[in-house]
Amino acid sequence: MSLHQLNTASKSELMEINGIGEKKADAIIKERKKGKFKSFEDFQRVEGIGEQTAKNVKNDVKVKKDTKKK
Template identity: 55%
Template sequence: MKKILAILALGSSLLFGAINLQTASKEELMSIKGIGEKKADQIIEYRKTNKISKPEDLKNIKGFGDNVVGNVQNDVNVKDIASKKIDEIKEKPSKQLTKEKDNLEDKAFKKINKALN
């Protein structure tokens, strides 16, 4: 169980870097390349009356073009990939995780022995 929690913690750390456009703070929005204080304020104002479900929704805001939307899309893709990876890990039975861990430990042990000889 501890192993699964450790793997989930690692996966969630990947998610931490991704930004949810609907709930992100101004500072989080400004961490995206191409979004400064003014654009962050525009996003916050826009989402008060509109739902942002995908980065392309930002094109509805004046001044948001393909470059900014592309930068946001890259960040969202990171989140999607990490979410899928966590889902895959959750679905694996704990015996399979133990087997994979043991295989990794065996490989590491063999590499250490090889390096020492």
């Protein structure tokens, strides 16, 4: 799951992320309705998501990078 997918994931998909349970998944969905997450630091505006949880999610969620091979 990428950062982009955090903005679109279903509740059950969010709960598959290490450290995200039902309450945090609900809080993520509620907060992203106010505006999309543009960074993992931005993700910390979610109630119940502190710096450590954001770091854990960042490690668990893979941000897609353009890795074109030459």
